[in-house]
Amino acid sequence: MLTANIDGNRSRPIPSAVGVCPFCRSEMVPRCGEVRIHHWAHKSKANCDPWREPETDWHRNWKNEFPLSWQEKIFQDEATGERHIADVHTLSGLTVEVQHSHLDPTERRAREEFYRNMIWVVDGSRLKGNREKISEWRNTLVEISQGQSRTNLFLTDKAEELFPNDWLECPVPVCFDYMGPKGDVSSAPQVLFLLYPGTVHGGRLVEPLPRGSLLRAIFAERVDTSSVRSVTQRVARLRLSNRRR
Ligand SMILES: [Zn+2]
Numbered sequence: 327m328l329t330a331n332i333d334g335n336r337s338r339p340i341p342s343a344v345g346v347c348p349f350c351r352s353e354m355v356p357r358c359g360e361v362r363i364h365h366w367a368h369k370s371k372a373n374c375d376p377w378r379e380p381e382t383d384w385h386r387n388w389k390n391e392f393p394l395s396w397q398e399k400i401f402q403d404e405a406t407g408e409r410h411i412a413d414v415h416t417l418s419g420l421t422v423e424v425q426h427s428h429l430d431p432t433e434r435r436a437r438e439e440f441y442r443n444m445i446w447v448v449d450g451s452r453l454k455g456n457r458e459k460i461s462e463w464r465n466t467l468v469e470i471s472q473g474q475s476r477t478n479l480f481l482t483d484k485a486e487e488l489f490p491n492d493w494l495e496c497p498v499p500v501c502f503d504y505m506g507p508k509g510d511v512s513s514a515p516q517v518l519f520l521l522y523p524g525t526v527h528g529g530r531l532v533e534p535l536p537r538g539s540l541l542r543a544i545f546a547e548r549v550d551t552s553s554v555r556s557v558t559q560r561v562a563r564l565r566l567s568n569r570r571r
Pocket of ligand 1: 349374375
């Protein structure tokens with residue numbers, strides 16, 4: 327984790343300090359080496375959030391794009407007492423969950439139901455085949471135009487061929503990052519692909535975005551559940567006689 331408590335205050339890792347996990351209250355040790363991003367490690371993870379995955383620097387880099395006070399936010403369901411740590415939770419109430427490893431669909435759905443207003447950032451580079459399939463995206467995604475204007479919104483009826491299938495049925499937006507820990511800078515697409523939930527005009531809505539644009543969209547509350555729904559509804563009302571670029 328990127329934060330732990332020292333004397334009750336949230337702190338970044340400090341060499342030789344002893345931290346306490348804000349979730350499970352167990353002791354944390356700082357890892358301040360020269361190779362990996364400085365972080366805290368549990369001495370024992372036994373009682374920590376079962377939803378946490380072992381973090382890569384790719385995961386930490388995503389969390390570090392956001393203010394410290396938004397990172398590793400603890401959530402509690404007041405009715406059931408269930409608690410989890412969200413990777414990032416914004417001021418507008420959007421949870422950003424970053425996922426590198428395979429996620430069991432049952433756990434994925436449980437997280438979606440727990441956080442509700444959320445977006446996934448998924449490592450698309452984990453499976454080599456996915457990266458190769460998306461590299462030709464300009465040939466397979468069709469941009470939607472609105473009058474004379476381009477929208478940067480694309481429709482595809484081949485989502486199952488383009489994106490990791492485990493993520494297609496999510497009821498929330500999923501952003502695929504092909505520059506994951508194993509991403510090859512020379513060949514991977516530099517853009518991220520935001521897959522909107524649900525179908526529209528019989529296809530799936532995709533928005534290719536540079537990393538900075540996705541971050542601005544999150545800060546501007548443009549990918550909150552209600553905003554995403556209004557984009558989908560707006561596209562559904564368009565007549566798509568002129569969809570080709
Ligand atoms: Zn813990």
